[in-house]
Each structure stands twice: as C-alpha cells, then as structure tokens.
Amino acid sequence: MNFPKAFEEMFRTSFGDRAWESYQQSSTQPPVRALRLNPKRPVHKRLLPKLSQPVPWAKTAYYIDHTLKWGSDPLHAGGEYYLQEPSAMAPVTALQPQKGECILDLCAAPGSKTTQIAAVLEDSGVLVANEIHRERCLTLAENTERMGLSQVCVTNLEPRTLADSYREFFDAILVDAPCSGEGMFRKDPEAITQWNEELLLQNADRQLDILESAYHMTKTPGRIVYSTCTFNPVENEGVLLRFLTLHPDLQIVSTKLLHAQPGLSLDSLHTIATRYAPLAKILPETLQIDDLRLDTSRAARYFPDSSQSEGHFIALIEKRATLQQQSANFPNRPSAKFSKDHTKHRTKRKQFEHTAQEKVVIRLFEQFAQDTLEEHFISKQLETHRLRLQGEILYAIPQKLAEAPPPSRGVLRIGLPLCSVRSGHIVPTHALALALTTQDVRRECRLPYGDARILAYLAGETIPCTLHDGFALVTIDGVPLGFGKTVQGTLKNHYPKGLRRKYDFVLSKTPHSTSETDGDPTTATT
C-alpha cells in the first residue's frame, strides 16, 4: 500500500517508528470481517459451524470467513446477523447501554451500532437513531427493519436541530463521528488518496460541533461515547481536549475495552505537538497536565496490527453535576424558551386522545391482530407503547418517546410501524413482520433452509402454501422473512418490492468457493 508521506510523518510522530513498521506490515493483509448475531432470532444450525472465533470485546460477535458472500444469504435478509467490522463493535461495549434507558445514536447510518445498542435494550427504553444524509438514512431505516427493532425512532436531521427537541433527554449518546477514516484504508484503499492534513482539521471542527449538540442532549448524570475509525490525534485526543475544556462537568473515564491500546497521554500530546504542526494548531493552550478529568490515556485505540480488527478510537465521557453548573451557551435556542415549550407540551400530553381517524385504523388493526397475532404480542405493545397515526401509518411508539416533543420534521420512523389501510383493508408493514417471532403469530409458513420456495419468495413470487386463508409469517426454520397472504393454497407475496432480489444459499457453500466482495450495499459499514 502506498501511503502519503504526510500520513507516514503523522503516524511516526504520534505513535513511534516501531508502530509504523508494524502498521505498514499489517496493511498487506486482507481486512478482517465479523458478524453479530441477532438475539431476537434463533441461532440457525447452518451458522454454528462457521462461528468458532468470538470477538473478545463484543457480545454474540464472531470473526467470519471473508471469502463467503454473507450479505447474499436469505438468513441475512431475515436479520439473523449483522455484518460489522470487529473494532466498530467496541464503542457500544464502552457505552454500556442498560435496559430501559433513553439512548441516542447521533451519526447512525448505516446502523451497525444502532442495531447493536437495540440488541442490549431488548425492546425496552427508547433508541433514537439519527443520520444527517437522506440516502444513508434510508439504509439505516432498512437495517433497523431487517433486524426487527421495535423501539427505534429514525430521524434525518442536523444534530443541532435534533437538540432543539431533545434537550437533556438521553441517558447516553453515541457520537460515532464522520472522520478521515484511516482505519478504512485496508478495506477501501481509495480512501488513502483523499487523505491530507487539512481534512483532519476540518473533520476535527465538525466533530466538535456534533459533540456540542450531544452535550446539550445528555442528561446529568449521563454519558457520551465519542468514536472514530481513524488514528491521528488531531481528531480523537485533540477533539476530546477541546470538548472537555469547554465543559467542566465532563470527565474522561476508562473504557476497560479488551485488546485496546490506551489513548495518548497529555504529556505525550504536548511532545507530539512540538513536532507535528496540525496538532499544535488545535491543542488548547491552558491544559493542565495533572487534570485527571482530561486524562486522554483513558481512551482506547484499536490498531490493525495489535488487535484483529481494522482500527477505531473510543472515548467514554461522563457528564456529572458540578458545583458551578455552567450556563448553557448553545446557539439557536435559549434555555428559557425551551422550558416554556416543554410546559406547553406537557399540557398537551394530559389531554391526549386518539383522533376519530386514528380510532378507525386502530379498530381495523385490532381485527387484523385477532386473526393473525397472538394475544400476548399486542398486550405487550399496548403496555409499553402508545398507538398513533402518523400520515398513513399506524405506529406503536415507545411510551417515553411519545411523551417527548418530537421534532416537527425529519422523522422517518417513530417506533414500530404496524400497518396502513388500503381500500378499507389493513396492510401490515414489513417492519412488523420482522419484529415478530414465531410465538407471536397464528400462522407460520415455515420453510427449511435450502428450500427453493425461499428464493422464490424473496424474488417476489407467489408460492404454494397449505395454511388456512389469512396473513402468515414466512420463516426459514423460524427466522422471519416477511408476510404473505394465503388464499386457497397460494401465498400471495408481501415482501417489499424495493427489497426483492436474487439470494443464494451461501452458508451451504464451502469456503473459498465465492468471491471476496460482499456485494450488499446495506452492510457496507465500519
């Protein structure tokens, strides 16, 4: 691999000559790949023999054979697993989401960390997944659907706009920031050509801006994880120090991540800054070396040569009350105005009632549910969610989210979309199908792995089915693929048109019999 001279200089100055030699050597190896199992799905027996090496720092995660096209298997379409680079799993491990918490994934697309957080929350609490770019946000929504998540709200907003609605709302926020992507070089050698020092400075400023919004959305006490897939200290430690000098109520705490190197200490950063101008440019002048709050060595860095991964930087930051809580200086919205809006909303909440149109759709959905779903699924949804019609879609919205003032625009999905109504008939959503288990439904069209009807269904064809007439969940040995409607021995296809494509039973293939690329855009993730 040909690295720019300036990149080599940054690396040698920051991490030493030996680290550079070792890094360079690792760059000749193929990138490592891994998957995370979806705890909502039964583990398919086809997968088991292929999952022999766990990723040490993440739950239910395994290294996988990089020669197989994992994204083309029908089990992938059923959300059985999520393909994710191993060190990209570490930020969520550091965040330590707890059941019932309100969590924000602020830079979320394509959704690898959103789906990882959701796996821990297990349908409890609230998870807002935000992505600024529209196209990437659609992929994020698709991935939350594929993994069967029910408590997720997907938004397409600038972080500052989101902060207007959710001030001090979240227990924990993940800022997996856009960065110079030095940890992507093995996977995407093209990225090397775009690397330059100006890019590091621009990214650092942008990251600081995003972190500012995160700060205002985090409760006290609360936590923020800041992560990037890049190595340089102009982003990473540099951004951390700039962020923490602005907020005395923040403190870096240890991530305790396995197999990671510690972040660069304040002492070493001062030395590096004397030899590396971009770092000297951004390092705050008033840093006190013995200020434990700013101990950047508590952050964690994964390098490809010292861990089996591509590379990441992760810092866990705690927000704690200080004696002199600093007054909010967030641009755009003064806090007094915000609390006024809040009161207005609370009054509205007390008077909450379904609209007439909502009542009609809910009644139709209840009839559908009586015929198609088991009682316990609906009663669980009603216990923890509120039903609300948004446009044409009836949603089950997590209670805590339904009580908060939602952003007035840019919401792609708020909780679990249940159904829409067409010509007086319920059309259940694909998201509902994938949020179900076989215990939740009255009719399951269960197909064994390898059955040709699976590929036909995923291509949008009708398939023969002997079940009683009505909606049925199509599954591969219990792993849901989508809905179909049985009419006199034929299952009409409800697999979404936009997702229909050719799949292949990849997991029955022996390693090295297929090409190295995955070929699935929805899984291109750090």
Ligand SMILES: C[S@@+](CC[C@H](N)C(=O)[O-])C[C@H]1O[C@@H](n2cnc3c(N)ncnc32)[C@H](O)[C@@H]1O
């Ligand atoms: C490293 S990627 C996130 C990967 C994602 N967390 C995952 O694990 O799948 C960073 C994301 O930040 C988004 N982004 C770019 N500029 C941004 C900005 N100014 N504010 C917020 N997000 C931004 C990018 O579109 C990109 O999707």
